Amino acid sequence: MTLRKPQAFLKKDFLMETSYRFSFFLQFGGIFFSVVMFYFVSELIGSAPSVQQSLSRYGGNYFSFVLIGIAFSNFLSVGLGSFSSSIRGEQMMGTLEAMLVTPTRLSTIIISSSQWSFAFTSLRVGIYLLLGGLLFGVDFGDANVIPALAALLLTVIAFSSLGIISASFIMIFKRGDPIAWLISSTSTLVGGVFYPISILPDWLQKLSYLFPITYSLDAIRLSLLQGYGFANQEVTRDLAALVVFSVITLPVSLVIFRYAVRRAKKDGSLAYY
Amino acid sequence: MSETVIQTNNLTKEFTKLRGISSPRNFFDKVSFTAVRGINLTVSRGEIFGLLGPNGAGKTTLTKMLCTLILPSDGNATICGYDLARQQAQVKASIALISSEERSFYWRLSGRRNLEFFAALYGLSRRRTRQRIPEVLEIVGMSDAAERRFQEYSTGMKQRMALARGLLAEPDVFFMDEPTKGLDPVAVRNLHDFIRSQLTSRGKTVILATHDLVEAEEVCDRVGIMQGGRMKAEGKVSELAGDASLSDFFHNLIADPEKKS
Helix, strand or coil, X not given: CCCHHHHHHHHHHHHHHHCCHHHHHHHXXXXXXXXXXXXXXXXXHCCCHHHHHHCHHHCCCHHHHHHHHHHHHHHHHHHHHHHXXXXXXXXXXXXXXXXXXXCCCHHHHHHHHCHHHHHHXXXXXXXXXXXXXHHHCCCCCCCCHHHHHHHHHHHHHHHHHHHHXXXXXXXXXXXXXXXXXXXXXXXXXXXXXXXXXXXXXXHHHHHHCCCHHHHHHHHHHHHXXXXXXXXXXXXXXXXXXXXXXXXXXXXXXXXXXXXXXXXXXXXXXXXXC | CCCEEEEEXXXXXXXXXXXXXXXXXXXXXXXXXXXXXXXXXXXXXXXXXXXXXXXXXXXXXXXXXXXXXXXCCEEEEEECCEECCCCXXXXXXXXXXXXXXXXXXXXXXEHHHHHHHHHHHCCCCHHHHHHHHHHHHHXXXXXXXXXXXXXXXXXXXXXHHHHHHHHCCCCCEEEEECCCCCCCHHHXXXXXXXXXXXXHHHCCEXXXXXXXXXXXXXXXXXXXXXXXXXXXXXXXXXXXXXXXXXXXXXXXXXXXXXXXX
């Protein structure tokens, strides 16, 4: 796949997004309010010994813990939702059929359609971390960026695979995708976004190990807050789990998506919404 | 002997679905509907073939099958020698679909930005795109309006942009689904002139699906009249209608479901 087509999608989506200037800038305002809110929540509960004990694995500070949780869980949302929402968006705009009649592979269309969401989410996560560091004193001085980036890359692949399965539902059923809803809700509940999984009942902790977000957030927090690298067993265990998730789910998702497209072409419902 | 560009052999499309919730007792029973039945069609290079028929006749399904957007249930077809089922990438590189669907563009982007995006999807290099976009804008008379947002265009301008997009990659076959819908008479005349002067004279083949029988009579070399998914009549207008008008022939044919030329 040459880069010409993905670049064209990125440019088109950037131009579309920035054509709604007010909405574009409003999203950054939302990040500010979210960070400030969690800062005050942290002020309220962060000094409790039980909280600090639960978070000792990540340095003991609730605000830095939750900042990374809410920032990087954005990748969960975009990985799960961007493929299906971009497909549905193109179906509703009427542009999907025009794209499908060009000599462009469907896999190129679906992957390229979600690039902007990932690029924009990366920008949002950067702003989360910047605000946390500059305004609220989160210390990233010891951060080990390379393992965090490796975890992020594997996270994107793992979540995207689930997102492609979700897009397959949209391709056939048009609305009411249960995959994204189920995984997103459960991941947020048990994956350690707002609280460490160690406070969950034993059975929920076991459940959390089935979701890639658990390993993603753990590896990213250990790398950014504790400065752990590839030599750390916990980080490598997390990365290995994410590799296993990706290796299993990516091919499965592509097979399911191929089936969904074939089914939609048989039904003649490719561009319906 | 003229070169065959489109050849279909018993091309058929049957849609099947479950009865579903509309009949809970028979939820899993299948209901079938045959939209296109056993179409055998041959279209030559440089020909304008009119696809006629009442609503629901199967014109759009046939067109979409030939554009790879719907999979046939039975039969096969070749476009420019490429197999419709097995060589979809080559088929897509040989065709353009120009429909009256205004929603197939990004309304908040300018005409030029839309063309740049689709040029990339058609595989044009950056250099070729820079050359080709002014050329196609000139051909369709949209050079002065290229920087305006698509949403600001009139119906006729939107249709001309659809043509411009179809011309980008210089394909061999143009599928036009009601391209004159919503156009004023002057724009219709210009489009017809354009098809003759810019497309068929250069060896391009045009499949023109239309409800406008006058248009078909004026522009098409041959027509096919579909009803109930079948091709009920096919040939040159003069051969089919004789001394009568195409309109009279069409209405007689459609009024009598048993009649087949």
